[in-house]
Amino acid sequence: ELKVEQNPLFLSMQEGKNYTIYCNYSTTSDRLYWYRQDPGKSLESLFVLLSNGAVKQEGRLMASLDTKARLSTLHITAAVHDLSATYFCAVSNYGGSQGNLIFGKGTKLSVKP
Amino acid sequence: DSGVTQTPKHLITATGQRVTLRCSPRSGDLSVYWYQQSLDQGLQFLIQYYNGEERAKGNILERFSAQQFPDLHSELNLSSLELGDSALYFCASSGGQLHYGYTFGSGTRLTVV
Numbered sequence: 001e002l003k004v005e006q007n008p009l010f011l012s013m014q015e016g017k018n019y020t021i022y023c024n025y026s027t028t029s030d031r032l033y034w035y036r037q038d039p040g041k042s043l044e045s046l047f048v049l050l051s052n053g054a055v056k057q058e059g060r061l062m063a064s065l066d067t068k069a070r071l072s073t074l075h076i077t078a079a080v081h082d083l084s085a086t087y088f089c090a091v092s093n094y095g096g097s098q099g100n101l102i103f104g105k106g107t108k109l110s111v112k113p
Numbered sequence: 114d115s116g117v118t119q120t121p122k123h124l125i126t127a128t129g130q131r132v133t134l135r136c137s138p139r140s141g142d143l144s145v146y147w148y149q150q151s152l153d154q155g156l157q158f159l160i161q162y163y164n165g166e167e168r169a170k171g172n173i174l175e176r177f178s179a180q181q182f183p184d185l186h187s188e189l190n191l192s193s194l195e196l197g198d199s200a201l202y203f204c205a206s207s208g209g210q211l212h213y214g215y216t217f218g219s220g221t222r223l224t225v226v
Contacts, residue, residue: 040222042203042218043217045216100171101146105155106156
Protein backbone atom coordinates (compact mmCIF):
# COMPACT_ATOMS: atom_id res chain seq x y z
CA GLU A 1 0.00 0.00 0.00
CA LEU A 2 1.35 3.36 -1.06
CA LYS A 3 1.93 5.76 1.83
CA VAL A 4 2.93 9.40 1.63
CA GLU A 5 4.37 11.20 4.62
CA GLN A 6 5.00 14.90 4.96
CA ASN A 7 6.86 16.78 7.60
CA PRO A 8 6.52 19.02 9.33
CA LEU A 9 2.73 19.11 9.59
CA PHE A 10 2.77 22.63 10.99
CA LEU A 11 5.28 25.33 10.19
CA SER A 12 5.34 28.81 11.59
CA MET A 13 7.88 31.02 9.86
CA GLN A 14 8.95 34.60 9.98
CA GLU A 15 8.93 36.63 6.84
CA GLY A 16 12.25 36.56 5.08
CA LYS A 17 13.30 33.15 6.39
CA ASN A 18 13.94 29.95 4.44
CA TYR A 19 12.56 26.52 5.14
CA THR A 20 12.04 23.10 3.56
CA ILE A 21 9.05 20.76 3.60
CA TYR A 22 9.80 17.08 3.12
CA CYS A 23 7.70 14.43 1.41
CA ASN A 24 8.54 10.74 1.59
CA TYR A 25 6.64 8.00 -0.19
CA SER A 26 6.75 4.26 0.22
CA THR A 27 6.76 2.73 -3.27
CA THR A 28 8.45 3.40 -6.57
CA SER A 29 7.01 6.31 -8.49
CA ASP A 30 8.36 8.45 -11.29
CA ARG A 31 6.06 11.39 -10.73
CA LEU A 32 5.20 13.56 -7.76
CA TYR A 33 2.73 16.41 -7.37
CA TRP A 34 2.66 19.45 -5.10
CA TYR A 35 -0.53 21.36 -4.39
CA ARG A 36 -1.42 24.45 -2.43
CA GLN A 37 -4.72 24.85 -0.61
CA ASP A 38 -6.06 28.03 0.97
CA PRO A 39 -8.66 27.57 3.75
CA GLY A 40 -11.95 26.30 2.34
CA LYS A 41 -10.66 26.45 -1.21
CA SER A 42 -9.68 23.97 -3.87
CA LEU A 43 -6.28 22.45 -4.51
CA GLU A 44 -4.09 24.52 -6.79
CA SER A 45 -1.42 22.64 -8.71
CA LEU A 46 2.05 24.00 -7.97
CA PHE A 47 4.47 21.51 -9.49
CA VAL A 48 4.49 18.23 -11.35
CA LEU A 49 7.87 16.54 -11.00
CA LEU A 50 8.28 14.06 -13.81
CA SER A 51 11.57 12.30 -13.28
CA ASN A 52 14.46 11.63 -10.96
CA GLY A 53 16.46 14.77 -10.33
CA ALA A 54 13.68 17.05 -11.54
CA VAL A 55 13.79 20.54 -10.11
CA LYS A 56 11.16 23.19 -10.69
CA GLN A 57 10.95 26.74 -9.41
CA GLU A 58 8.14 29.25 -9.29
CA GLY A 59 8.76 32.47 -7.44
CA ARG A 60 9.87 31.72 -3.89
CA LEU A 61 9.06 28.01 -4.14
CA MET A 62 11.36 25.33 -5.48
CA ALA A 63 10.53 21.63 -5.63
CA SER A 64 12.84 18.69 -6.29
CA LEU A 65 12.46 14.95 -6.67
CA ASP A 66 14.81 12.09 -5.80
CA THR A 67 13.08 8.89 -6.91
CA LYS A 68 15.84 6.67 -5.56
CA ALA A 69 15.41 8.06 -2.07
CA ARG A 70 11.64 8.35 -2.62
CA LEU A 71 11.87 11.91 -1.41
CA SER A 72 10.65 15.25 -2.62
CA THR A 73 11.34 18.61 -1.06
CA LEU A 74 9.55 21.94 -1.31
CA HIS A 75 11.92 24.76 -0.43
CA ILE A 76 10.63 28.17 0.54
CA THR A 77 12.97 31.11 0.06
CA ALA A 78 12.50 34.42 1.86
CA ALA A 79 8.96 33.64 2.94
CA VAL A 80 6.22 36.24 2.60
CA HIS A 81 2.77 36.31 4.20
CA ASP A 82 1.07 35.42 0.90
CA LEU A 83 2.64 31.98 1.07
CA SER A 84 0.57 31.10 4.15
CA ALA A 85 -1.49 28.06 3.12
CA THR A 86 -1.51 24.28 3.41
CA TYR A 87 0.84 22.43 1.05
CA PHE A 88 0.23 18.86 -0.01
CA CYS A 89 2.41 16.41 -1.85
CA ALA A 90 0.82 13.48 -3.67
CA VAL A 91 1.85 10.41 -5.61
CA SER A 92 -0.19 8.45 -8.13
CA ASN A 93 -1.13 4.97 -7.00
CA TYR A 94 -0.33 3.50 -10.42
CA GLY A 95 2.29 5.89 -11.70
CA GLY A 96 2.03 8.70 -14.17
CA SER A 97 -1.36 10.38 -14.12
CA GLN A 98 -3.58 7.34 -14.51
CA GLY A 99 -4.20 6.22 -10.95
CA ASN A 100 -5.72 7.91 -7.96
CA LEU A 101 -3.52 10.28 -6.02
CA ILE A 102 -2.45 9.43 -2.50
CA PHE A 103 -1.87 12.57 -0.46
CA GLY A 104 0.32 13.39 2.47
CA LYS A 105 -1.42 14.93 5.47
CA GLY A 106 -0.36 18.40 4.40
CA THR A 107 1.91 21.04 5.89
CA LYS A 108 0.10 24.05 7.27
CA LEU A 109 2.40 27.02 6.73
CA SER A 110 1.93 30.26 8.60
CA VAL A 111 4.20 33.16 7.71
CA LYS A 112 4.29 35.90 10.30
CA PRO A 113 5.67 39.43 9.89
CA ASP B 114 -11.46 28.30 -13.71
CA SER B 115 -9.62 24.97 -13.47
CA GLY B 116 -11.81 23.36 -16.12
CA VAL B 117 -13.35 20.93 -13.60
CA THR B 118 -16.84 22.04 -12.61
CA GLN B 119 -18.54 20.92 -9.43
CA THR B 120 -22.07 21.68 -8.32
CA PRO B 121 -23.46 22.65 -5.94
CA LYS B 122 -20.82 24.64 -4.07
CA HIS B 123 -22.62 24.37 -0.76
CA LEU B 124 -25.18 21.92 0.53
CA ILE B 125 -26.90 21.81 3.90
CA THR B 126 -29.08 18.84 4.65
CA ALA B 127 -30.46 16.85 7.55
CA THR B 128 -29.31 13.51 8.88
CA GLY B 129 -30.83 10.56 7.07
CA GLN B 130 -31.23 12.41 3.81
CA ARG B 131 -29.71 11.70 0.39
CA VAL B 132 -27.79 14.15 -1.80
CA THR B 133 -26.14 14.07 -5.22
CA LEU B 134 -22.95 15.90 -6.07
CA ARG B 135 -22.08 16.56 -9.68
CA CYS B 136 -18.77 16.89 -11.50
CA SER B 137 -17.88 17.76 -15.07
CA PRO B 138 -14.26 16.90 -15.90
CA ARG B 139 -11.77 19.00 -17.80
CA SER B 140 -12.23 18.74 -21.55
CA GLY B 141 -10.53 15.63 -22.90
CA ASP B 142 -9.98 13.97 -19.51
CA LEU B 143 -11.36 10.45 -19.22
CA SER B 144 -10.76 9.79 -15.51
CA VAL B 145 -12.77 11.28 -12.70
CA TYR B 146 -11.83 10.92 -9.06
CA TRP B 147 -13.79 11.75 -5.93
CA TYR B 148 -12.11 12.80 -2.69
CA GLN B 149 -13.43 13.62 0.75
CA GLN B 150 -11.63 16.17 2.91
CA SER B 151 -12.47 16.42 6.56
CA LEU B 152 -10.50 18.05 9.34
CA ASP B 153 -9.48 14.86 11.05
CA GLN B 154 -9.01 12.56 8.02
CA GLY B 155 -7.24 14.74 5.50
CA LEU B 156 -7.79 14.06 1.80
CA GLN B 157 -9.29 10.61 1.37
CA PHE B 158 -9.70 8.98 -2.03
CA LEU B 159 -13.20 7.62 -2.53
CA ILE B 160 -13.55 6.29 -6.05
CA GLN B 161 -12.26 6.60 -9.63
CA TYR B 162 -14.09 6.22 -12.91
CA TYR B 163 -12.41 5.91 -16.29
CA ASN B 164 -14.46 6.39 -19.45
CA GLY B 165 -17.63 5.25 -17.74
CA GLU B 166 -16.19 2.28 -15.87
CA GLU B 167 -15.27 2.03 -12.21
CA ARG B 168 -11.47 1.82 -12.06
CA ALA B 169 -10.53 1.97 -8.38
CA LYS B 170 -12.17 2.19 -5.00
CA GLY B 171 -10.80 3.75 -1.88
CA ASN B 172 -12.36 4.40 1.49
CA ILE B 173 -15.87 4.76 0.18
CA LEU B 174 -18.73 3.84 2.50
CA GLU B 175 -21.47 1.50 1.32
CA ARG B 176 -23.92 4.39 1.75
CA PHE B 177 -22.03 6.25 -0.98
CA SER B 178 -22.10 5.43 -4.66
CA ALA B 179 -20.97 7.06 -7.86
CA GLN B 180 -21.28 6.76 -11.60
CA GLN B 181 -19.84 8.30 -14.73
CA PHE B 182 -22.12 9.00 -17.65
CA PRO B 183 -21.44 8.74 -21.42
CA ASP B 184 -20.71 12.47 -21.59
CA LEU B 185 -18.07 11.78 -18.87
CA HIS B 186 -19.66 13.83 -16.14
CA SER B 187 -19.88 12.05 -12.82
CA GLU B 188 -22.23 12.04 -9.86
CA LEU B 189 -21.52 11.06 -6.27
CA ASN B 190 -24.56 9.94 -4.33
CA LEU B 191 -24.48 10.10 -0.55
CA SER B 192 -27.37 8.50 1.33
CA SER B 193 -28.49 8.00 4.93
CA LEU B 194 -26.34 10.96 5.78
CA GLU B 195 -24.72 11.24 9.19
CA LEU B 196 -23.18 14.20 10.96
CA GLY B 197 -19.75 12.74 10.29
CA ASP B 198 -20.29 12.97 6.55
CA SER B 199 -19.94 16.74 6.76
CA ALA B 200 -16.86 17.55 4.70
CA LEU B 201 -15.52 19.09 1.53
CA TYR B 202 -15.98 16.78 -1.44
CA PHE B 203 -13.62 17.30 -4.36
CA CYS B 204 -13.73 15.97 -7.84
CA ALA B 205 -10.57 15.74 -9.93
CA SER B 206 -9.91 14.68 -13.49
CA SER B 207 -6.93 13.47 -15.46
CA GLY B 208 -5.83 11.37 -18.36
CA GLY B 209 -6.59 13.50 -21.38
CA GLN B 210 -4.25 13.81 -24.32
CA LEU B 211 -4.12 17.58 -24.01
CA HIS B 212 -2.87 17.80 -20.46
CA TYR B 213 -0.97 15.86 -17.87
CA GLY B 214 -1.50 15.85 -14.17
CA TYR B 215 -4.64 16.12 -12.11
CA THR B 216 -6.96 19.09 -11.89
CA PHE B 217 -9.33 19.63 -9.00
CA GLY B 218 -12.71 21.27 -8.97
CA SER B 219 -13.69 23.92 -6.46
CA GLY B 220 -15.41 21.37 -4.25
CA THR B 221 -18.80 20.93 -2.63
CA ARG B 222 -19.06 21.78 1.05
CA LEU B 223 -21.58 19.42 2.60
CA THR B 224 -22.98 20.20 6.02
CA VAL B 225 -25.20 17.61 7.67
CA VAL B 226 -27.28 18.96 10.54
